[in-house]
Amino acid sequence: MPEAAFTTCPYCGVGCGVEVTREADGWKVRGDDAHPANLGRLCSKGAALGETLSPDGRLLYPEIGGQRVNWDTALDAVADGFRQVIEKHGPQAVAFYVSGQLLTEDYYVANKLMKGFIGSANIDTNSRLCMSSAVAAYKRAFGTDTVPVCYEDLEQADLVVFAGSNAAWAHPVLYQRVAAAKRKRPHMKIAVIDPRRTATSDIADWHVALKPGSDAVLLDGLLVHLADAGKLDETFIAAHTEGFDAALDAARAAAPTLDAVAAACELDPHLLAGFYAAFTDTEKVVTLWSQGLNQSSSGVDKGNAVINLHLATGRIGRPGMGPFSITGQPNAMGGREVGGLANQLAAHMDFAPADVDRVRRFWNAPRIAAAPGLKAVDLFQAVTSGAVKAVWIVATNPAFSLPEADAVRAGLAGCELVVVSDCVRDTDTVREAHIWLPALGWGEKGGTVTNSERCISRVRPFLDPAGEARPDWWMFAEVGRRLGYADAFDFADEAAVFREYADMTNFENDDTRDLRLGPLATLDTAAYADLQPVQWPLADDGTSRARLFADGRFYHPDRRARFVAVTPRPPARAANGADTLVLNTGRLRDQWHSMSRTAKTARLTAHRPEPFVEVHPDDARRLHLADGGLAHLLGADGEMLARVRLDDGQRPGSVFVPMHWSDAHARRARVNALLGTITDPISGQPEFKHAPVVVAPWRPHWQAFLLSRQRLADLPGEYACEVRAKGHWRYELAGDGKPADWGVWVHDTLRGSGEWLEYADPTGGRFRAARLRDGRLEAAAFVARGDSTLPERDWLGRMYAEDHIDDAARMSLLVGRPGKGMVDAGQSVCSCFSVGLNTIIEAIREHDLQTPEAIGALLQAGTNCGSCVPELRRIIAETRVAG
Structure with a gap:
């Protein structure tokens, strides 16, 4: 095998080139400066690839x-x-x-x-x-499954519309290319169409937080607005397309006026007017769409509604413009x-x-x-x-x-x-x-x-x-x-x-x-x-084309494109009842699919270590959900347990749950168990973005977390989540059945010899224990009643890097608080440099930091892949408000 290789990242559809070299302490992975997709950039997942190459967990033999x-x-x-x-x-x-x-x-x-x-x-x-809905939309419009644009178009556009795409987390390198282009060209505008305020909204001039499932009404309304403003490319329509009149008629029937669209999508009419005006008056527009549109029972129609806009204005085949579906997998x-x-x-x-x-x-x-x-x-x-x-x-x-x-x-x-x-x-x-x-x-x-x-x-x-x-x-x-x-x-x-x-x-x-x-x-x-x-495509002489359809010739038999009449259809299942919310699923910044690769490195599990449900604070108050507590989610087809995270960027009436946790990493945490087999009738793509769920507090009799150098098995509790941490494993547990003796339970669970430290508070419902061997921390357990608060985990986990636990550290273990000289960095924010929340807040206060760049200059956070920059900006705002 070679000592170095130029290869391609195995994560998302951006297709980043990576350079891998063998070093004394393992494989070093960096971005390939010459690869046209990423030009040397890597996201947090790509940067950590070298840490995921261990053979543990592999299927090795037939x-x-x-x-x-x-x-x-x-x-x-x-x-x-x-x-x-x-x-x-x-x-x-x-x-x-x-x-x-x-x-x-x-x-x-x-x-x-x-x-x-x-x-x-x-x-x-x-x-x-x-992406099958996007495939069907392209084929209906162009006669073939052709993505007509290239990445450079995103940097050359004067308006980029992210429709149903949290690219900052799902396609970070591409998002960073757009963000860098906006910094260089301040007149460049960004619109984000998404019910949630995601990290992608950090650079948005318009966050169009529409009602879930109303995308087609919004897009139809924009087609009507273009026609009424006299901004159609009638020459292109006449020479190169078919079906425009029927498409416009359908759009007028669904979205006759801006006010009607605003009402149907539950949007501020002034914000909507600003977005429509920007799209109407800007020649170079790229509309980038992803799962928010595709994963719908009408995902194909939504894709065609996007393409209709570009055909109607002739904004296709030329630099800085076009309808761009970005794929999810490599x-x-x-x-x-x-x-x-x-x-x-x-x-x-x-x-x-x-x-x-x-x-x-x-x-x-x-x-x-x-x-x-x-x-x-x-x-x-x-x-x-x-x-x-x-x-x-x-x-x-x-x-x-x-x-x-x-x-x-x-x-x-x-x-x-x-x-x-x-x-x-x-x-x-x-x-x-x-x-x-x-x-x-x-x-x-x-x-x-x-x-x-x-x-x-x-x-x-x-x-x-x-x-x-x-x-x-x-x-x-x-x-x-x-x-x-x-x-x-x-x-x-x-x-x-x-x-x-x-x-x-x-x-x-x-x-x-x-x-x-x-x-x-x-x-x-x-x-x-x-x-x-x-x-591709490659001509016989080997030359390729970055953009297609500049000549107005498509792949239907008559070489004309097709407009598709889009009549908006609501999601197949509606949320009814005061306790029923709309469930939206998606990706996290540092995880990939079922985490079979990304969960191997502590750097990637630290940011969002447990399955969670993101809830607007108003819904949380109404449903008696506590930040950091556990919730039970019940859908028409299954149930799950998840940790509650409050976020005012979440649209009231909706919740978000990441897709990543399987039975290999958590118990009762598979979000797809909640979702019904509702699919688009053309593409067969499931509706993952809109499912009614009942969300209620789940109040276990007890909760606990365990830290262990050795991986544990057969864990108790209705809720159990395994997290790979630096130098140890972490387990979050909760359950209803209380053991007769917590000491016996902990000893049986944390099996092994050594010196045991224990603290019991039966009145307060707390039990703590730690096992040391040769002065090193081997395992620890913290148990509390279901309504009690457990200690922070970060500072405890750092003890696994110590060769010897002194008397002060032993006391801290039993007290459950960091002792003098111990640093509680807080939950990870920057995965690239392992910078914690508490460290960032302290730096903001002590040095009066006002920008993510200032934080980066002091702590390095945000200076590598840039994926945490939106979160850094939010932390700055919240810290300065708190004083």
């Missing part, structure tokens, strides 16, 4: 029924199991469920096997959950390219008879699927009903991530054959598998990914495989061989897979398809290894 086997035995079992189901029930009885975490080569071979040779289109991807775009969705074929072809025949001939496929397969939610409902009897799940955790997560888990438990290939040994889904296949992880695998601006980048290995892990494309190819299709899956390496895919994009493509990679089809292995970032 297993059947929990017993280790060799690869031949495991792959034979997979092939035999699928063959038996197909022979008995037909190809529609089997399915693959794959992931935006896969590389393009993995995706391609899986798609070829299922659609070309098994003969079913039952292969879908977890990208269905994040290779969601690559999956779209090779047919990872159940309603697509590879190379941006569909199930039109001509496309089916073309793919059949290119692959020489004997039994190619001729119709779309089951989309994600439908696929797992088919697993539950028994219609799908064998499923292969790859690099994803549907028992955690899909709506009605409990039902998905039950369906997998009853399925005849569940195969899981993953690099993680314990997930909610892995627990239900019959066959486990160990996959290469980031740093071990090689291939390509495509980011949100259509830029293909290399992922390069720099680590030896963990255990017997293998590439995902290789597993699919080996099963294809065992099913009798050896010639079709005779790939020597991932370079051979890529060449075939690139060749397919140009096969019988006379500019009828946008995706063209022809010049890359001749890359030899060395040239593939050295492939530099390149944006």
Whole structure:
């Protein structure tokens, strides 16, 4: 393995380049200055990648029924199991469920096997959950799934509209590029359309805090306003589009006046007028949208409402303008390219008879699927009903991530054959598998990914495989061989897979398809290894285009774009009753998906260590919810427990819960268990942003936290959350059943020898204990009644860095307060430099700091990835108000 590598970050769809070098104390990760996506920047997650490479928690060997086997035995079992189901029930009885975490080569071979040779289109991807509505919107408008803009457009625009996107946390590097552009060009304006005041709003000139679910009314109203203001590009509309009159008529019916829109969206008319005027009068506008629009029962229409605005003004294909859907996962775009969705074929072809025949001939496929397969939610409902009897799940955790997560888990438990290939040994889904296949992880695998601006980048290995892990494309190819299709899956390496895919994009493509990679089809292995970032489409001479549709030629048969008439539809489920609130889900700044990677480093778990529900203070008072207390959330399809966080940036009547906690890290904390299987009728994307929930205080009989150098198991309590901290593990617990003796309970839980310190206050309902060995702190427990306050955790955790606990520190352990000379830095704010809240507040007061830049100059906070800058600004304001 090399001592250094240039590769691509495995997190969001920004697609940042990273430089990895081996140093004495491990792998050092920094941003690649030459990569066009990030130009050297990294977010907190990317900067901490080197800390997540430990082999702990990895799936290392093939297993059947929990017993280790060799690869031949495991792959034979997979092939035999699928063959038996197909022979008995037909190809529609089997399915693959794959992931935006896969590389393009993995995706391609899986798609070829299922659609070309098994003969079913039952292969879908977890990208269905994040961007399939945008795909459908682009295809309806342009005739193809084409993102027409590039990242530079965000920096060149005079107005950037973030619609349903908290880019500051979900796509931090791209957000920082926009923030830097605004600093350089003060006339540049930012609008944020979001019911919540998120970190992205920190740079906003307009925060359009609309009523949840009313996006289409807002966007329709803007189309009407453009028409009434005489700001339509009538020449462009006439020459290059169809359907404008119907789209405008539908918009007028839904949003006839600005006042009507303000009323429907519950907005201040003056704020709305200011935003509409800015959009109307600004030529260079980019509208960037993400999950807030996509994850809706009418997400496709919302995407088309955005695109309508740009077609109506001709703001497309030129620098600084265009409709820009930004994807969530590192290779969601690559999956779209090779047919990872159940309603697509590879190379941006569909199930039109001509496309089916073309793919059949290119692959020489004997039994190619001729119709779309089951989309994600439908696929797992088919697993539950028994219609799908064998499923292969790859690099994803549907028992955690899909709506009605409990039902998905039950369906997998009853399925005849569940195969899981993953690099993680314990997930909610892995627990239900019959066959486990160990996959290469980031740093071990090689291939390509495509980011949100259509830029293909290399992922390069720099680590030896963990255990017997293998590439995902290789597993699919080996099963294809065992099913009798050896010639079709005779790939020597991932370079051979890529060449075939690139060749397919140009096969019988006379500019009828946008995706063209022809010049890359001749890359030899060395040239593939050295492939530099390149944006498609590629002309025959190898030149690429950053923007598309400048010529006004689209990909419908008449080469015209289509306006789509959008009639707003409310969310499928309304919140009724005084105790019922609207649930919105989303990402955190420092976490990724189910935290299988990010939870490995204490730097990333410190900012938001527990599952929480964010509530407006007015709702909290009305519902008797206490800041820092626990709440019980009950939805139509499940329940969860979460810590309460008060935030006046939350819209009254709504709550926000992060998506990240699975059973591997917390008990009763999977938010998707609350969500019903409501999907967009076109895209099949679930409605994750609007679900009615009842939120009530949960008052346990006791609560506790434990600190331990060793990882603990079989923890008590109805609520339990595990947090990786620096040098130790932290456990937050709460429960109803009180043990007879807290001392016995703590000794049994914190198993181990050493010197014990204990303090008991039965009257006050408190118990504290610590175990020391050779003068070092090994474990500690703090227990209190459910209505009592527990000590702060940060200063206690810092004791794990000490080689010897002196008498004063021992007393502090039992008293539950930091002693003289002990520093309580507070909960982490800046993950890059581990700067705590108390440290920041003290510095603001002592040095009269008034800007995030001043804090950065003193403490470094905010000077690396910049993701904490909005929070620093808020802390400054709150501290100065408090005096």
